[in-house]
Amino acid sequence: MCGIAGFFEQSRSVHDAPVGQVLLTMLQGLARRGPDSAGVALFGPGADHQVVLRIKLGGEGDCSARLAALRNFLDSDFTSRYQLASHGNAGRLVVSEVANVAALAAAVEALDKEIEVVSMGARLEIVKQVGSPANLDRAYGVSQMKGTHGIGHTRLSTESKVDLSHSQPFGSHQIGDLAIVHNGHITNYHQLRRRHEQCKVRFYTENDSEVVAIYLADQINKGLTLKEALHAMLRDLDGSFSCLVATASQFGFVKDPFALKPLLWTETASFVALANEEVAIRSALPGDYEVREAQAGEVRVWER
Amino acid sequence: MGEVNCEGRTSREVNAEIKRQVRQGESPIVVRNPGARHNLGVAILQPVTVQIHGSVGYYCAGLIDGATVEVAGSAGWGLAESMLTGLVRVRGSAGNGAAAAIRGGTVVIQGDAAARLGISMKGGTVIVAGNCGYMAGFMAQKGTLVVCGDAGEAFGDSLYETVCYVGGKIASLGTDAVIEKPSSGESESLDALLAQRLDPDARRKLPRGADFKKIVAGRKLWNFDKREWKTWQEAL
Numbered sequence: 184m185c186g187i188a189g190f191f192e193q194s195r196s197v198h199d200a201p202v203g204q205v206l207l208t209m210l211q212g213l214a215r216r217g218p219d220s221a222g223v224a225l226f227g228p229g230a231d232h233q234v235v236l237r238i239k240l241g242g243e244g245d246c247s248a249r250l251a252a253l254r255n256f257l258d259s260d261f262t263s264r265y266q267l268a269s270h271g272n273a274g275r276l277v278v279s280e281v282a283n284v285a286a287l288a289a290a291v292e293a294l295d296k297e298i299e300v301v302s303m304g305a306r307l308e309i310v311k312q313v314g315s316p317a318n319l320d321r322a323y324g325v326s327q328m329k330g331t332h333g334i335g336h337t338r339l340s341t342e343s344k345v346d347l348s349h350s351q352p353f354g355s356h357q358i359g360d361l362a363i364v365h366n367g368h369i370t371n372y373h374q375l376r377r378r379h380e381q382c383k384v385r386f387y388t389e390n391d392s393e394v395v396a397i398y399l400a401d402q403i404n405k406g407l408t409l410k411e412a413l414h415a416m417l418r419d420l421d422g423s424f425s426c427l428v429a430t431a432s433q434f435g436f437v438k439d440p441f442a443l444k445p446l447l448w449t450e451t452a453s454f455v456a457l458a459n460e461e462v463a464i465r466s467a468l469p470g471d472y473e474v475r476e477a478q479a480g481e482v483r484v485w486e487r
Numbered sequence: 488m489g490e491v492n493c494e495g496r497t498s499r500e501v502n503a504e505i506k507r508q509v510r511q512g513e514s515p516i517v518v519r520n521p522g523a524r525h526n527l528g529v530a531i532l533q534p535v536t537v538q539i540h541g542s543v544g545y546y547c548a549g550l551i552d553g554a555t556v557e558v559a560g561s562a563g564w565g566l567a568e569s570m571l572t573g574l575v576r577v578r579g580s581a582g583n584g585a586a587a588a589i590r591g592g593t594v595v596i597q598g599d600a601a602a603r604l605g606i607s608m609k610g611g612t613v614i615v616a617g618n619c620g621y622m623a624g625f626m627a628q629k630g631t632l633v634v635c636g637d638a639g640e641a642f643g644d645s646l647y648e649t650v651c652y653v654g655g656k657i658a659s660l661g662t663d664a665v666i667e668k669p670s671s672g673e674s675e676s677l678d679a680l681l682a683q684r685l686d687p688d689a690r691r692k693l694p695r696g697a698d699f700k701k702i703v704a705g706r707k708l709w710n711f712d713k714r715e716w717k718t719w720q721e722a723l
Contacts (some may be wrong), residue, residue, distance in 0.1 A: 442601065
């Protein structure tokens with residue numbers, strides 16, 4: 184059992200909707216579905232010619248040497264074009280005039296094997312950690328984060344270890360601005376993983392949900408639209424899945440053909456909200472609207 | 488009339504308060520601000536009316552015997568699961584497994600139902616004014632299942648003696664489900680049932696009894712016969 188939640192601002196003129204606060208409230212409503220870890224992937228307003236990386240500087244313990252190595256690298260390659268903030272083992276890096284964000288992420292990770300890029304893109308920021316949604320807010324100020332849309336997750340680990348890397352949401356190292364959250368279990372995970380590893384794709388965790396992000400990035404790289412990729416997922420992934428997916432301009436869900444996991448959705452003129460319990464949606468978004476269960480094998484994508 | 492405000496209360500506290508008011512003889516009992524909490528109104532064993540003003544979460548009105556539970560909103564998974572007798576009415580839509588394993592009573596969903604509607608029902612009546620999702624009526628044993636709109640895939644798979652009616656299109660029939668034309672007596676009873684359970688405005692927009700398809704078991708799976716091995720291979 185995991186909690187998943189998503190919020191999407193429908194008005195194209197709004198770029199600073201209280202996405203962080205809404206997601207946090209929804210995750211608090213879902214926290215008993217997954218007490219192990221909490222995380223959100225949020226699409227902020229962004230700025231022209233800038234990319235943002237959320238970086239894990241290491242596990243427990245002192246990260247200062249790795250932080251210094253990162254600063255060294257940035258000073259030599261990006262001189263005055265970057266801002267780096269860090270708190271504990273988490274770093275946030277903003278760099279302007281970057282031609283290839285995936286190459287930048289690879290260069291940052293090449294500095295030390297403990298360093299992991301958690302998210303990358305022009306607007307996407309993923310923050311996640313072990314513990315409750317309230318602790319996530321204390322560490323990262325999620326409730327203050329504004330943007331256009333985002334997805335969140337509370338985890339009950341069933342098959343792999345509990346740490347920041349194994350928490351959700353998962354981003355992609357192949358393409359920027361892609362994030363997923365998944366409730367369920369991908370039963371052909373090992374087969375899919377082998378297939379992607381043969382194509383030199385690196386897996387960072389043993390969490391089966393990671394393959395969803397890698398699979399979707401691969402499909403999108405092959406030229407599929409997000410909607411087509413989600414339909415392809417119904418064909419290629421086995422097991423149970425209610426998945427929420429977000430890119431810089433799109434937001435959607437897919438539910439497995441057996442409808443083994445709950446997923447509720449609602450759409451009003453001003454927002455779309457998704458969660459696997461209606462109580463989460465109602466607690467974050469008061470008002471008069473109807474909430475519906477997604478059907479088996481249903482795919483929906485919204486665009487802004 | 489009793490009243491329970493859910494705000495600031497857990498499901499357990501709300502249910503304890505409902506039961507306290509039932510013991511005092513209150514009826515109807517109005518439940519306000521349910522906020523889609525889970526397990527609301529479970530195991531009420533007296534013939535009282537509970538009106539829930541808003542949406543409910545999982546397992547609402549499960550295991551009830553004799554109560555009437557009205558939900559002015561939508562319902563999550565497992566609505567009225569395993570109820571014995573009574574009436575559960577949802578103004579909006581219901582999630583997966585609505586009316587699963589009911590033994591009697593009536594469940595009315597005025598919106599749509601998601602997957603696994605009425606699976607393994609052992610009696611009672613289920614009416615959905617809208618559409619239903621995948622695998623409705625799976626292994627249903629007795630009672631009546633009525634879907635006024637369209638039905639999803641694998642409808643009526645491995646049925647026993649439950650009689651199903653669908654007013655709209657059926658995406659696909661499940662194993663051993665067969666379509667029959669209802670007799671004039673059956674379509675008249677269906678009309679009477681829908682007139683009794685749905686409000687006249689909603690009823691007018693729906694097909695007439697005679698236009699419903701009747702779906703029952705083909706009885707191919709009731710007894711194993713190795714000469715029908717192919718049927719079994721497909722079913723299992």
